[in-house]
Amino acid sequence: MTLEQLLADTKPVLLDIQQRNLAEIEQARDWQAKYRVLMQLGKKLPAIPEKMKQPELLVKGCESRAWLMHYHDKATDKHYFVLDSEARIVKGLMAIMLCLVNGMTTTELCQFDLCHKFDQLNLKPYLSQSRGNGLTAMVSRIKQCCK
Amino acid sequence: MPAFDVQQFRQQFAFFQQQPEWVYLDNAATMHKPQAVIDAITQFYQHYNSNVHRGAHQLSQQATILFEQARSTVASYINAQHLHEIIFCSGATAALNQIAFGLMHTVLQPGDRILLTQLEHHANIVPWQLHCQRHGVIIDVVPLTAEHRIDLVAYEQLLALGPKVVSFSHISNVLGHIQPVAEMVRLAKAAGAVTVIDGAQGIVYQQPDMQQLDCDFYVFSGHKLYGPTGIGVLYGKTEQLEHLTPIFAGGEMIDSVSFINTSFNKLPFRLEAGTPNIAGAIGLSAAIEWLQKYNNKQIIQHKSLLLKEFYNGLTFIKGIDILSSHVHNAGIVALNVDSEHPADVAELLNQQQIAVRSGQHCAMPLFSCLARPGAIRCSFAAYNTLDDVNRCLLALEQTVEILTA
Ligand SMILES: Cc1ncc(COP(=O)(O)O)c(C=O)c1O
Numbered sequence: 001m002t003l004e005q006l007l008a009d010t011k012p013v014l015l016d017i018q019q020r021n022l023a024e025i026e027q028a029r030d031w032q033a034k035y036r037v038l039m040q041l042g043k044k045l046p047a048i049p050e051k052m053k054q055p056e057l058l059v060k061g062c063e064s065r066a067w068l069m070h071y072h073d074k075a076t077d078k079h080y081f082v083l084d085s086e087a088r089i090v091k092g093l094m095a096i097m098l099c100l101v102n103g104m105t106t107t108e109l110c111q112f113d114l115c116h117k118f119d120q121l122n123l124k125p126y127l128s129q130s131r132g133n134g135l136t137a138m139v140s141r142i143k144q145c146c147k
Numbered sequence: 148m149p150a151f152d153v154q155q156f157r158q159q160f161a162f163f164q165q166q167p168e169w170v171y172l173d174n175a176a177t178m179h180k181p182q183a184v185i186d187a188i189t190q191f192y193q194h195y196n197s198n199v200h201r202g203a204h205q206l207s208q209q210a211t212i213l214f215e216q217a218r219s220t221v222a223s224y225i226n227a228q229h230l231h232e233i234i235f236c237s238g239a240t241a242a243l244n245q246i247a248f249g250l251m252h253t254v255l256q257p258g259d260r261i262l263l264t265q266l267e268h269h270a271n272i273v274p275w276q277l278h279c280q281r282h283g284v285i286i287d288v289v290p291l292t293a294e295h296r297i298d299l300v301a302y303e304q305l306l307a308l309g310p311k312v313v314s315f316s317h318i319s320n321v322l323g324h325i326q327p328v329a330e331m332v333r334l335a336k337a338a339g340a341v342t343v344i345d346g347a348q349g350i351v352y353q354q355p356d357m358q359q360l361d362c363d364f365y366v367f368s369g370h371k372l373y374g375p376t377g378i379g380v381l382y383g384k385t386e387q388l389e390h391l392t393p394i395f396a397g398g399e400m401i402d403s404v405s406f407i408n409t410s411f412n413k414l415p416f417r418l419e420a421g422t423p424n425i426a427g428a429i430g431l432s433a434a435i436e437w438l439q440k441y442n443n444k445q446i447i448q449h450k451s452l453l454l455k456e457f458y459n460g461l462t463f464i465k466g467i468d469i470l471s472s473h474v475h476n477a478g479i480v481a482l483n484v485d486s487e488h489p490a491d492v493a494e495l496l497n498q499q500q501i502a503v504r505s506g507q508h509c510a511m512p513l514f515s516c517l518a519r520p521g522a523i524r525c526s527f528a529a530y531n532t533l534d535d536v537n538r539c540l541l542a543l544e545q546t547v548e549i550l551t552a
Contacts, residue, residue: 031498035549039491063490063506063521086520087490088550 001049006082007071009046014081014099017041022096026121038092045095048084059141061134064090068138070145077105079145085134093126094138101142109146114139151445157530159183159437170535170542173502175320175348175479175526177370180434184374187433188426199425200399200416214425217432218415221380224435225365226356229385231414235423238379239347240270242366243314245381245418246343247274249391254341255311257283262310262340264289264297265516266319269509271345275314289315291516294472296324302331306338313340317349317365321508321524322471323479325352332362341387347371351528352477354443363387369431373438378427381418388414395420446529450478453527453536460540464547470522481508481522484543487550489521495549496523499542 021037028034048057048067057067066085073080081098085091100117101109118124126135157163159181163171171179191213197206199214215230222233236242255261261279263272265288279286287305292298297315306313313335318325328344335342343364346355350367357365364387369378383391393400393411397420402410411417457480458473466485484492493505505523507514514521525539 032545032549035495035498036552039550061490063493064488087488087494089491089494 001052003052003069003071003082006046006048006052006069007080010082011080011102013044013046014095014102017044017095017099022099022121025096025123035089039088040092041095042085042088042091045083045091048082053084059134059137061087061090061137063087064134066090066094066134066138068141072106072145078103079106079109081142081145083138090134093123093135096121096123097135097138097142106146109143114142151442151449151529153449153530153532156441157532160530161185163530168500170501170531170538172525172527172531172535172539173504174528174531175323175371175508175524176504177376178351178373178528179530180375180430181373181437183437184430184433188375188430191426191429196426198422210425213429214423217428220432220435224354224439225380225382226358227382228358232357232382232385232388234381234383234388234415234418235428236379236381236419237377237424238368238370239345239366240274240368240379242364242379242381243270243343243345244274245391245394246314246364246366246383247278248394249418250312250341251278251282251284251392253390253392255279255282255284258285260285260287260308260310261312261314262287262289262302262305262308262335263313264302264315265291266295266297266321266324266510266513267314267316268320268345268347269511270347271314271316271343272512288512291513295319295322295470295513295517296472297326297331299327299330299334303334306334306340309338310335310340312343313338314343314345316345316347317355318352318477318479319510319513320348320479321481321510321513321522323348323476323481323526324472325349325475325477328362329360332360336361348477348479352447357382369427369434372431372434374431374434375427378424378431380431385414388418391418393418393420397421399423441529449529450527450531453531453533454478454480456533456536457525457527457540460536461543464540464544466547466551467543468519470517470519478527480525482525483519483522484547484550489523491550492543492546493523495546496539496542499538499545501539501542503539 024037053067059066064087069082071080160179162179195209197210199211218233222230289302290298332342342362344362346365346367351372363384365382370376400417400420402412461467468483470481489505503523503525506521
């Protein structure tokens with residue numbers, strides 16, 4: 001497995017999440033429905049093979065670990081991402097973050113307000129500092145990519 | 148004595164009236180406080196607030212009396228021989244740090260050994276590591292048996308290496324297993340070691356008797372005994388406390404100070420530098436006095452009934468991996484849902500307003516030995532009811548259903 005392959009596998013999934021699943025989450029009848037979708041997202045995303053999970057890719061939460069890979073296509077100035085997490089719900093939430101920013105240019109990524117978007121999706125509570133899930137760490141890692 | 152009435156007991160916790168939807172099973176992390184404790188703290192601040200041991204005025208004398216009464220309540224609760232053997236500190240962590248720091252170069256010399264166990268909380272590992280590394284003291288670790296209990300055969304073998312200090316927990320904060328502490332102290336003493344017991348989880352299970360247990364040190368936090376946070380107790384036998392170099396220096400703990408020479412105050416003040424947590428000590432004392440109105444045997448019975456129901460219910464849920472044994476268990480159950488990450492399980496329980504902790508519970512060496520990434524931990528207290536148990540079981544069932552759908 002190479003980064004190119006992972007990117008190629010991840011890209012359509014993130015697109016599908018954006019086009020289909022975001023609405024499902026917003027319209028979920030109850031928390032159970034919402035979590036079922038979140039966990040499906042986690043499943044849909046291709047896993048990063050153990051061998052590729054280098055320490056520098058690690059994004060640490062209190063309770064679970066996640067990994068983020070980033071590719072900057074210099075020709076088009078677009079940013080693409082691949083991610084994995086030990087925990088499925090966290091992976092689903094992180095997948096939502098990624099689908100919102102995947103393919104953005106450096107300027108777009110810098111200006112993008114992830115917290116605001118999460119609020120719109122009624123997912124803001126998951127971003128709170130006091131949660132040990134590592135989502136805030138993931139936000140700052142994504143933001144660093146445009147530096 | 149009338150039978151234990153859990154509703155009557157629970158009613159004294161305003162928290163449950165404020166948060167009636169929540170099932171609180173994170174008692175091993177911290178417990179709720181009965182009204183008696185909240186009142187004692189409020190009353191102290193409203194009526195008696197003053198600093199202790201220093202003012203010439205009557206208010207300070209009153210505060211000092213209350214503070215020293217708190218010491219006396221703790222001393223008699225754990226049957227310490229002397230009042231000065233009760234050192235107030237901020238909690239079990241602070242106490243263990245004081246002991247580990249304080250024994251270096253008095254009891255522990257370079258090249259000496261100490262003995263810990265595989266299932267300790269980080270608070271009973273890292274302070275030792277920190278100071279042992281700097282002073283060339285070697286740490287040995289007692290392994291666990293297949294049932295995740297301290298391996299007593301290995302323990303005796305390691306004692307034969309002649310450790311100067313042995314430190315272990317009374318009750319595992321992850322598994323809830325009650326260690327055979329009396330036997331372990333006896334063996335350690337026979338080997339000539341100073342004994343330290345981390346009673347952070349033990350204190351609420353059973354009223355420990357220091358003179359009977361005969362350990363050299365026993366430490367605990369007030370907040371795991373229905374008391375406030377920020378107060379804890381370092382109990383030590385007089386001659387052992389005399390060995391401790393104070394980790395904190397400052398006011399109150401000195402006899403005389405000059406830039407040529409400073410001489411220290413006597414116990415317990417020598418180890419209580421600075422203004423103590425006066426309201427905390429009074430709150431802890433109120434917790435102990437309040438708790439003593441109840442029969443602990445009945446409380447233990449009530450908790451084992453909860454545990455029995457919980458274990459029984461768990462057998463009906465598919466794919467539960469239980470790490471704790473129900474035998475000699477103080478009311479803590481660590482478990483996983485097969486091949487699911489504990490963070491997911493805890494999050495789904497959280498959605499159903501079941502408060503449990505997930506992760507490695509500050510016991511990473513234990514988890515490396517359990518070969519699991521972590522676990523969720525359900526810890527029961529006397530104010531938990533059968534209804535709490537059933538709601539947790541239902542929520543777990545729902546969790547498994549969602550996870551395996
Ligand atoms: C066995 C054990 N030791 C030590 C501690 C540390 O207690 P505290 O954080 O109150 O100092 C805990 C608390 O979780 C514990 O369970």
